[in-house]
Amino acid sequence: MNDVVAHITLSAEEHAQSMSTYIEDGERRAHELGNRGPIRFDVDGNLESRILDAYWEHGFYVFEDVLRDSELSDLREDVARMLDGAPRDPKSDLDTKGRQALGREFSREPYRWARPLSDPLGGTSKNKGRHPSAMHEAVPAQDAPKWTVQNLHGNLHLMESTLRLYGHPGLLAVAEAVLGADFVPYNEVTFIKEPGLGPSVAWHQDGTTHWDSDDWDAGAHGFNFMTQLYPSTAANCVWAIPGSHKQGKVDIPQLVKDAGSDRIASAVPMLCEAGDAFIMNRQIVHGSFANTSSERRVTLNAGFFPRKRIQDMTVTHLDGRVVTFDDHHIHERSRMIQIGIDARRQRYPDEAPFHYAPLADEVEENRWDAETRRSVVKDYNLRDMYI
Numbered sequence: 001m002n003d004v005v006a007h008i009t010l011s012a013e014e015h016a017q018s019m020s021t022y023i024e025d026g027e028r029r030a031h032e033l034g035n036r037g038p039i040r041f042d043v044d045g046n047l048e049s050r051i052l053d054a055y056w057e058h059g060f061y062v063f064e065d066v067l068r069d070s071e072l073s074d075l076r077e078d079v080a081r082m083l084d085g086a087p088r089d090p091k092s093d094l095d096t097k098g099r100q101a102l103g104r105e106f107s108r109e110p111y112r113w114a115r116p117l118s119d120p121l122g123g124t125s126k127n128k129g130r131h132p133s134a135m136h137e138a139v140p141a142q143d144a145p146k147w148t149v150q151n152l153h154g155n156l157h158l159m160e161s162t163l164r165l166y167g168h169p170g171l172l173a174v175a176e177a178v179l180g181a182d183f184v185p186y187n188e189v190t191f192i193k194e195p196g197l198g199p200s201v202a203w204h205q206d207g208t209t210h211w212d213s214d215d216w217d218a219g220a221h222g223f224n225f226m227t228q229l230y231p232s233t234a235a236n237c238v239w240a241i242p243g244s245h246k247q248g249k250v251d252i253p254q255l256v257k258d259a260g261s262d263r264i265a266s267a268v269p270m271l272c273e274a275g276d277a278f279i280m281n282r283q284i285v286h287g288s289f290a291n292t293s294s295e296r297r298v299t300l301n302a303g304f305f306p307r308k309r310i311q312d313m314t315v316t317h318l319d320g321r322v323v324t325f326d327d328h329h330i331h332e333r334s335r336m337i338q339i340g341i342d343a344r345r346q347r348y349p350d351e352a353p354f355h356y357a358p359l360a361d362e363v364e365e366n367r368w369d370a371e372t373r374r375s376v377v378k379d380y381n382l383r384d385m386y387i
């Protein structure tokens with residue numbers, strides 16, 4: 001790996017201090033972009049074109065007030081339950097109270113761990129070498145745990161509230177407007193950045209398959225919705241370089257070299273309040289710093305692709321599995337969207353459910369009930385799609 005800035009380790013205070021001017025400047029530039037507001041539709045029921053234009057121009061948009069208060073509480077409670085029942089360390093089957101840890105019934109391990117305030121990925125070949133440059137690490141407090149939960153994988157079978165969020169009619173209408181009516185799922189992951197513990201995620205662009213395609217475009221690797229359960233602040237949030245999703249593969253080591261540190265000059269913080277959600281293009285250059293602030297961030301990611309970009313693709317997943325996304329695979333994985341819509345309908349009967357065109361004739365088969373919980377939802381993430 002071309003690691004142009006050697007690993008630098010600071011005290012947590014030094015790290016927070018080193019960020020202060022960068023944060024001030026970044027906050028100002030983030031607010032100047034004008035890419036934020038509620039999800040709004042025009043008189044014909046289409047997503048307002050100025051929202052779409054801002055998304056395609058900058059590569060992200062902040063949707064305000066996406067969650068109702070009760071939904072936000074449900075989501076926070078579910079995440080708290082998962083953290084309370086986490087294994088006491090990455091190798092244990094028991095939680096800190098000696099109970100069987102949660103999630104043991106699923107085929108894929110739900111908990112991903114990192115050393116507090118570390119950079120687990122930067123400058124390594126992990127994640128297909130997507131994170132070429134190291135971030136500054138910081139020394140956690142003496143009483144900090146050895147490990148912190150960085151991610152939950154497979155949100156939709158771990159936390160029912162996230163399944164209801166998955167069926168959110170406003171967010172799904174945005175997905176349809178950006179990707180077309182036949183949009184398909186990617187995966188669902190929780191990012192947890194506890195104060196004084198949360199590790200960095202080194203600068204990277206998501207997407208591994210289509211960078212050299214003849215028909216590559218700014219939307220070739222889809223997007224993530226990133227719903228925020230607590231405020232997303234400049235000190236704990238994801239930073240992104242506006243417009244970089246349109247530039248193809250970006251030379252990240254050069255940007256870090258030019259900056260003289262991991263604080264890339266053109267990046268802005270993705271700021272918002274609890275209950276807001278970003279749409280973020282997966283091709284945008286983005287990353288997050290060690291959370292040396294006093295505020296936690298919890299982000300629920302749910303990604304989507306244009307169907308044509310995954311149809312019949314054969315890929316090697318990060319865990320080495322080789323999978324072809326044929327019609328059957330896409331159909332089975334997409335059922336999670338329709339089941340999410342039904343789970344939401346049951347909780348919020350006052351809301352008009354989203355019409356998911358690919359499964360419009362299979363609404364009855366995709367009710368949220370004990371049968372689909374067992375036969376479709378459990379271990380659904382073995383069918384995650386990835387490009």
Ligand SMILES: O=C(O)CCC(=O)C(=O)O
Nearest residue numbers: 191201206238288299301
């Ligand atoms: O939430 C974060 O800190 C990083 C998120 C990220 O890198 C991603 O979703 O690709």
